[in-house]
Amino acid sequence: MTFARVLGHERQKAILQRAMTSGRLAHAYLFEGPEGVGKRLLAVALARAVFCREGTGCGDCPACRKVDHQNHPDLHLVESEGAAIKIDQVRVLQREMAFRPVEGGKKICLIDGADRMNPAAGNALLKTLEEPSGEALLILLTCRSDAVLGTIRSRCQRLPFGRLPRTMIQEVLQERLELGVTEGHVLAALADGSFHKALGRDRDLYLVQRREILKQVTALGGSVIALFELTRQLMEEKDRLAEILDILQTFYRDLLLLQHGAAESELVNIDLLEKLRRVGRRETVPSLLNKLEAIAASRRHLERNANRQLALDILLMRLAA
Numbered sequence: 001m002t003f004a005r006v007l008g009h010e011r012q013k014a015i016l017q018r019a020m021t022s023g024r025l026a027h028a029y030l031f032e033g034p035e036g037v038g039k040r041l042l043a044v045a046l047a048r049a050v051f052c053r054e055g056t057g058c059g060d061c062p063a064c065r066k067v068d069h070q071n072h073p074d075l076h077l078v079e080s081e082g083a084a085i086k087i088d089q090v091r092v093l094q095r096e097m098a099f100r101p102v103e104g105g106k107k108i109c110l111i112d113g114a115d116r117m118n119p120a121a122g123n124a125l126l127k128t129l130e131e132p133s134g135e136a137l138l139i140l141l142t143c144r145s146d147a148v149l150g151t152i153r154s155r156c157q158r159l160p161f162g163r164l165p166r167t168m169i170q171e172v173l174q175e176r177l178e179l180g181v182t183e184g185h186v187l188a189a190l191a192d193g194s195f196h197k198a199l200g201r202d203r204d205l206y207l208v209q210r211r212e213i214l215k216q217v218t219a220l221g222g223s224v225i226a227l228f229e230l231t232r233q234l235m236e237e238k239d240r241l242a243e244i245l246d247i248l249q250t251f252y253r254d255l256l257l258l259q260h261g262a263a264e265s266e267l268v269n270i271d272l273l274e275k276l277r278r279v280g281r282r283e284t285v286p287s288l289l290n291k292l293e294a295i296a297a298s299r300r301h302l303e304r305n306a307n308r309q310l311a312l313d314i315l316l317m318r319l320a321a
């Protein structure tokens with residue numbers, strides 16, 4: 001992966017490239033921004049460019065190939081084992097970074113999920129950040145920079161990443177997944193600026209299951225049995241409840257936009273226009289706001305690890321009202 005092949009983030013690429021060519025790379029960077037937008041890809045591209053014999057990240061020289069095969073002796077990757085990055089992992093990193101570079105001229109360490117360092121690990125890492133060696137380059141990645149120790153943040157050069165524009169994601173999805181314009185639009189809109197979501201396991205959820213979920217939710221009448229049955233089904237997807245709430249949210253947001261006379265191109269669910277119009281006839285602006293608030297409330301409950309089943313029952317009751 002070269003800089004040029006990482007999609008978007010032109011400003012971030014330019015900053016890193018300029019720093020590299022002028023020999024002024026910081027000793028530590030914090031790449032912060034949403035999940036799945038390419039932070040890690042760009043970090044690897046930077047490592048490749050630093051180690052590359054050609055100085056470009058050519059992809060063909062032995063150094064580039066070692067980076068691609070994750071066996072470059074001067075590139076060290078730390079990620080969480082389970083929920084946290086532990087102090088032992090930071091100690092291994094520190095031992096590793098204490099050696100001179102074997103062949104790369106620099107020692108590069110990627111810490112993916114820097115927010116998951118527990119306090120002991122974070123404090124241990126601080127030592128490394130406080131006494132940087134000229135040969136060390138640390139790249140910390142996080143999608144929750146507020147959860148990274150402030151003392152760590154302040155010792156890194158921070159590089160914020162934004163979401164990728166929807167049109168850019170849509171174009172790539174249509175090309176790579178051979179999707180039609182409508183499917184590309186829906187998937188790009190739901191992936192919310194993240195390639196990881198659009199290309200990963202959420203793809204089927206967004207393209208196929210979404211229709212089924214929306215069909216069932218909008219068909220809920222006063223039947224409590226149907227409602228409990230749907231809760232039971234949703235509970236089977238308990239790792240993806242946040243994404244399911246995203247789906248519901250876009251649907252009711254689309255309905256609200258239609259009530260305000262928005263253009264179809266502003267909607268997410270453009271493949272369900274007929275359904276949106278049909279369901280929209282029995283909704284009003286206040287009823288839609290109420291449903292969107294119900295979705296937001298259940299999201300808060302689920303994030304706080306409240307009783308999931310109860311949270312879903314209440315949500316579906318409010319959506320069926």
Ligand SMILES: [Zn+2]
Binds near residue numbers: 056057058
């Ligand atoms: Zn190369």
